[in-house]
Amino acid sequence: QVQLQESGPGLVKPSQTLSLTCSVSGGSITTNYYAWIWIRQSPGKGLEWLGVITYDGETNYSPSLKSRTTISRDTPKNHFSLRLDSVTPEDTAVYYCARSSSWLTPDRYLEIWGQGTLVTVSS
Secondary structure (H helix, E strand, O other): OOEEEEEOOOEEOOOOOEEEEEEEEOOOOOOOOOEEEEEEEEOOOEEEEEEEEEOOOOEEEOOOOHHHEEEEEEHHHOEEEEEEOOOOHHHOEEEEEEEEOOOOOOOOOEEEEOOOEEEEEOO
């Protein structure tokens, strides 16, 4: 069974970079035709889709965060990662990785989620 697990520092200072890794087990991140998602939840903005990397490595990002966001993958390790630059306290949220069953609509069909990890942006 496919499982996802977020990992990374839980505390990031303002202006620095938030970096998280999603470890995938039970299935390959290169398997047709899945898309691999980062999403976050905070009291101020609710549930917010951040971006995607597809089974073939194509990326797309939320327009509001595109300038600060990078999603990448390490296929030998079966990991994909999130990098969010120049963070502020408004970036404090629970960050989730997830799998979409449709790379054509990577904001939907989020059938498998990690447990989430809280990242606090504070000095």
